[in-house]
Amino acid sequence: MRGLIFTILTSWALFAQTPTSAPPGNAQNGRKLFENYGCYQCHGREAQGGLGTGPRLGPKPIAFAAVQRYVRQPTGQMPPYTAKVVSDKDLADIYAFLQSVKQPPAVKQIPLLSNSPQ
Amino acid sequence: MASSPSARDKKPSVGRRNFLKGTVGGAAALVAASHPAPAQQQEAARSATAAVIPQEHDPSPSVEVLTADHPGSDFMVDVLKAIGFDYIFANPGSSFRGLHESIVNYGGNHSPEFITCCHEESSVAMAHGYSKIEGKPVCVLAHGTVGLQHASMAVYNAYVDRAPVFMVIGNTVDAATRRPGVEWAHSVQDAGVLVRDFTKWDDMPVSLQHFAESAVRAYKMAMTPPTMPVLLVADGDLQETPMRPGEQPHIPKITLASPPQGDSAAVAEAARLLVAAENPVIVADRCARTPAGLKLLVELAETLQAPVINQYGRMNFPSAHRLNQTERSRTLISSADVILGLEVWDFWGTVNNFRDQLHRTSRPIVKPTVKLISISSTDLNTKSNYQDFQRFSDLDLSMAADSEATLPALIEACKRLLTGDRKNAFDARARKLAEAQQEARERMLAEASYAWDASPISTARMAAEIWAQVKDKDWSLVSNNAWAQRLWTFDKHYQYIGGSGGAGVGYGAPAALGAAVANKKYGRLSINIQNDGDLMYAPGVLWTSAHHSIPLLSVMHNNRAYHQEVMHLQRMANRHQRGITTAEIGTTIKNPNIDYAAMARSMGVHGEGPITDPNDLAPALKRALEAVSRGEPALVDVVTQPR
Numbered sequence: 001m002r003g004l005i006f007t008i009l010t011s012w013a014l015f016a017q018t019p020t021s022a023p024p025g026n027a028q029n030g031r032k033l034f035e036n037y038g039c040y041q042c043h044g045r046e047a048q049g050g051l052g053t054g055p056r057l058g059p060k061p062i063a064f065a066a067v068q069r070y071v072r073q074p075t076g077q078m079p080p081y082t083a084k085v086v087s088d089k090d091l092a093d094i095y096a097f098l099q100s101v102k103q104p105p106a107v108k109q110i111p112l113l114s115n116s117p118q
Numbered sequence: 119m120a121s122s123p124s125a126r127d128k129k130p131s132v133g134r135r136n137f138l139k140g141t142v143g144g145a146a147a148l149v150a151a152s153h154p155a156p157a158q159q160q161e162a163a164r165s166a167t168a169a170v171i172p173q174e175h176d177p178s179p180s181v182e183v184l185t186a187d188h189p190g191s192d193f194m195v196d197v198l199k200a201i202g203f204d205y206i207f208a209n210p211g212s213s214f215r216g217l218h219e220s221i222v223n224y225g226g227n228h229s230p231e232f233i234t235c236c237h238e239e240s241s242v243a244m245a246h247g248y249s250k251i252e253g254k255p256v257c258v259l260a261h262g263t264v265g266l267q268h269a270s271m272a273v274y275n276a277y278v279d280r281a282p283v284f285m286v287i288g289n290t291v292d293a294a295t296r297r298p299g300v301e302w303a304h305s306v307q308d309a310g311v312l313v314r315d316f317t318k319w320d321d322m323p324v325s326l327q328h329f330a331e332s333a334v335r336a337y338k339m340a341m342t343p344p345t346m347p348v349l350l351v352a353d354g355d356l357q358e359t360p361m362r363p364g365e366q367p368h369i370p371k372i373t374l375a376s377p378p379q380g381d382s383a384a385v386a387e388a389a390r391l392l393v394a395a396e397n398p399v400i401v402a403d404r405c406a407r408t409p410a411g412l413k414l415l416v417e418l419a420e421t422l423q424a425p426v427i428n429q430y431g432r433m434n435f436p437s438a439h440r441l442n443q444t445e446r447s448r449t450l451i452s453s454a455d456v457i458l459g460l461e462v463w464d465f466w467g468t469v470n471n472f473r474d475q476l477h478r479t480s481r482p483i484v485k486p487t488v489k490l491i492s493i494s495s496t497d498l499n500t501k502s503n504y505q506d507f508q509r510f511s512d513l514d515l516s517m518a519a520d521s522e523a524t525l526p527a528l529i530e531a532c533k534r535l536l537t538g539d540r541k542n543a544f545d546a547r548a549r550k551l552a553e554a555q556q557e558a559r560e561r562m563l564a565e566a567s568y569a570w571d572a573s574p575i576s577t578a579r580m581a582a583e584i585w586a587q588v589k590d591k592d593w594s595l596v597s598n599n600a601w602a603q604r605l606w607t608f609d610k611h612y613q614y615i616g617g618s619g620g621a622g623v624g625y626g627a628p629a630a631l632g633a634a635v636a637n638k639k640y641g642r643l644s645i646n647i648q649n650d651g652d653l654m655y656a657p658g659v660l661w662t663s664a665h666h667s668i669p670l671l672s673v674m675h676n677n678r679a680y681h682q683e684v685m686h687l688q689r690m691a692n693r694h695q696r697g698i699t700t701a702e703i704g705t706t707i708k709n710p711n712i713d714y715a716a717m718a719r720s721m722g723v724h725g726e727g728p729i730t731d732p733n734d735l736a737p738a739l740k741r742a743l744e745a746v747s748r749g750e751p752a753l754v755d756v757v758t759q760p761r
Binding site: 038045046048049050051052053056074079081082085105107110112113114116 | 565566572574583693695698699760
């Protein structure tokens with residue numbers, strides 16, 4: 001399991017990095033699809049990522065083309081989502097949802113994190 | 119578990135000095151008198167040292183001896199006390215009724231004290247958790263048949279986790295003395311066989327002397343690394359037959375074996391490799407058996423200025439230490455020239471990447487020239503049937519030894535090889551590692567901030583909220599939680615108890631309670647971050663915690679699912695390109711949602727929740743902690759993100 005965790009994290013480590021142009025999509029529907037298609041299971045309901053399961057996907061997702069490529073033909077642990085089960089249109093909606101995810105407050109503005117002793 | 123009285127209850131139970139004490143009368147006496155058990159049958163059922171009924175003292179038909187002063191079970195209690203058990207964890211069972219009675223009456227229900235459990239799996243898992251804190255077993259009692267079958271999953275967890283658990287199970291081997299009916303269903307020829315594949319040793323004593331010697335032997339074996347569960351059968355006749363006047367079986371001296379230390383030549387070679395390495399990495403899994411192990415690992419890491427990756431099988435290394443580089447595991451493993459594994463359960467999985475796709479593939483993630491050193495007591499005791507020993511790893515140096523016991527020699531061997539040049543190189547490495555650690559921590563905190571205000575509540579937020587409430591107390595995390603491991607500051611051995619071992623669901627809640635029982639006498643605050651599916655295996659532990667006033671804060675990580683299985687089903691659905699929206703069928707725990715706070719309150723535990731707004735969490739935790747400070751258990755139900 002520990003090896004699996006490393007693999008998942010590194011395979012997707014740079015996923016949420018660079019906003020880019022994407023086909024038009026419906027973010028509201030994308031949120032529903034993110035739940036219905038089970039993306040939330042590994043990446044969290046807010047796409048924040050899950051420890052040992054999947055990296056953060058938003059806000060600021062990587063380019064749509066890279067997302068699409070990975071979803072269809074993942075090189076890490078993620079199961080493939082082929083066009084047969086998630087259409088390009090649905091993927092565009094999901095991507096719109098990822099783009100709509102709001103940036104959280106900075107760590108220094110969250111006392112429970114900024115005051116965390118170390 | 120209950121069994122009804124039957125004819126065997128009425129048989130003569132006679133000691134030489136007691137037979138006249140019996141009362142006369144009633145149908146019971148008449149039945150017993152008209153069907154006296156043959157002396158030779160009774161003798162076969164008893165041990166060489168147990169009392170038999172001498173022919174010349176057989177009771178007359180009108181005088182039946184019904185009482186006895188000193189049954190064999192009293193001596194069994196003497197043995198348990200001599201070994202030093204603090205507690206008995208058990209669900210009551212008729213096959214050990216004699217021992218149960220002796221514990222609470224003859225033994226005064228003190229050292230050991232009987233803790234009432236609602237399921238044998240809970241009894242053993244509690245013992246497992248207790249051992250993680252106290253470093254020694256409690257005694258678990260169970261039926262030899264139905265009880266042990268209930269307990270078996272928890273025994274397997276303890277076995278895989280290399281945790282010492284001491285079990286005594288009741289059984290009546292003599293078919294001629296069994297009560298008709300249920301006692302036959304509760305009797306077995308070879309009780310231990312059920313768990314023999316995942317216990318270190320078991321025995322079925324046929325005399326009290328045999329019981330004493332085997333009990334001490336079993337304890338010694340359980341406590342010798344690799345520590346594991348052991349099992350003794352307490353025969354029903356041996357428990358209930360009176361001891362002979364003056365009979366005093368010998369209880370052997372309890373001298374634990376020194377843990378096995380690595381061969382001196384292998385230790386010297388390991389030191390040579392580690393001191394010469396430019397990028398050594400220490401990976402610790404079930405390394406620190408005791409607080410001394412933690413200190414020794416710190417000394418080794420500082421001697422080498424080498425990074426430590428904690429795989430969390432035990433509380434191995436302080437989380438805030440600058441050499442704790444767990445956040446950077448993959449990077450360090452990939453660049454290492456020497457990796458020292460200390461009681462690493464899965465060395466192969468540590469140095470290889472495995473893809474769970476349609477065609478399962480793997481590849482090394484280490485450099486081809488890396489040297490792999492293992493110190494593991496598991497090499498001393500590996501069984502064949504259950505496959506917990508993991509894939510075989512290509513090692514360069516392997517010591518079949520206890521890591522903690524070997525560390526002092528390894529530290530000294532490393533120190534002897536230090537030169538000025540190497541010290542300078544180590545200092546430079548230490549500075550880089552400290553900087554890298556700080557950067558990794560900042561990344562981790564940023565990760566924690568995402569979904570900070572989400573509902574369901576993020577698991578990072580939940581861990582941070584709990585930490586804010588407990589960080590100034592003397593706390594002990596008696597469960598597993600990945601965000602707590604990242605956000606909290608761990609520096610004491612009792613602050614973390616590792617995992618289940620066998621990943622058998624149902625371990626978490628009872629193990630947390632068992633650890634809390636151990637923490638109670640030290641006045642520590644026990645905190646359990648409790649998975650919902652796990653609690654539903656045997657929620658009766660909540661009642662046990664209230665009944666015995668065990669202070670324990672349980673915070674539900676309630677994602678309303680067996681979430682690991684949700685993901686597995688999703689993987690299959692994706693692979694087969696069908697049923698993509700159906701992964702929650704059979705894997706979730708909703709409709710209806712379970713009200714865990716109400717469930718807790720129904721069993722006498724302070725209950726809060728369900729909490730869905732993260733801003734409500736701190737006040738609920740404060741109220742729960744007030745209850746815990748009064749010596750009570752409390753539960754806060756937090757509806758969370760999946761992971």
